[in-house]
Amino acid sequence: MTVVDRQGASRSLEVPLGISLNLMELLKAEGFPVEGLCGGMAMCATCHIEVLEGLEKLGAQTEAELNMLDTLPKVYPASRLACQIPLSPALEGVVVRLAETE
């Protein structure tokens, strides 16, 4: 998958499988400036991303994620919370962009 950081630079990532991590945890581990303050409970939106390619591959959103996204001042039609996206082979070819921090 590919990640575009807040400066606009893109980097491709190997997605580790067979380990139950979510995308927020992967982004943190890879050194991206993603805080993930709430630890993956869809409570803080510090892992807000915009999916540039492959949104349809990422599966349905939970109520908690939709509720959190709905409270944010600025969202995109393809906004997601990275912590709600489990790592899986579906991420092959997906492109995401880190949303602006508040």
Place this chain on the structure above:
Amino acid sequence: MRSAEDGFGGPQSITTDVCIIGAGPVGLFAVFECGLLKLKCHLVDVLPRPGGQLSEIYPKKPIFDIPGYPSILAQELVDNLMVQIAPFKPGFTLGERVEQLKKQPDGRFKIITQKGTEIQAGAVAIAAGLGCFEPRKPDIPDIQIFEGKGLEYMVSDPEKFRDGDVVIAGGGDSALDWAIQLSAVAHSLTLVHRSATFRAAAHSVETARQLESQGRMRIIVNAQLHKLLGNGHLEAVEIRHNDGRIETLQANVCLPLFGLSPKLGPIAHWGFDIQNNQIPVDTEKFQTSVPGIFAIGDINTYPGKLKLILCGFHEAALMAQAAFKYIKPQEHLSFKYTTVTGIQGL
């Protein structure tokens, strides 16, 4: 419970052994561990009640990894902790944010809240979790110019907005609830929401739609706050419809209600090291880079850190031992099981 608002006549001065900043589960359990060592505790929290995230955000969610409880609701855990620490008679200052933490020349600490409450303590344990929950601000140019001059992020007293021309932005529960309440006192009320659907509770949406049909509220969907206008005080709000149209609404009050976001806040300026919004500690004492200031629970970091309540409880137990040695370096500390000595309250 004590707080500066309880009518004791203005800001208070409190003296204690350990001041615990943050009254979430880990802060509460720290009272127990300190209490076993006969250290008196005082807790301060920005939220109006103890429990932290557990009470504020997911009180009805079951937690499955508290030892001895196959499942316990978050609020039940908080209630139980309050019972467990009651014999140690902790003090509470609630609804106040700690602004300053200063080490005194004698090695003790002075803690001052934004309401002026002063706490003198022998040691400090920061158990502040994710930090303070603060209102999210929309991305509007010069927004800070109007803060307190017509722009508010919270409603403390609805009467303040009587006969005002009020614009509320947001589509969640608090936006809907306040739109409904303020429509009864405001001269005009407009609710602006980014999308066409509201995720707030269905009955609130229904009530708002009824008020709209009665002409007591205007609801504008698919639009966002764009600009604030006024000379010294808010006079109008420009909104931008999703199709690009700009509309100007007369308004002397604007309430962007976009929920709360955790921020480290003043903690960042208290003189100890911070890494990525967390406080590095050692795993013997859970002490920060300033001796006598400890950090436990979700706010700290160390190799192998897990943000679990049970890890926070362990950290609280070891922190209490270290705090005792910091406060009373001459005294001998003996470790006793509660099964042997029971609980001796303070």
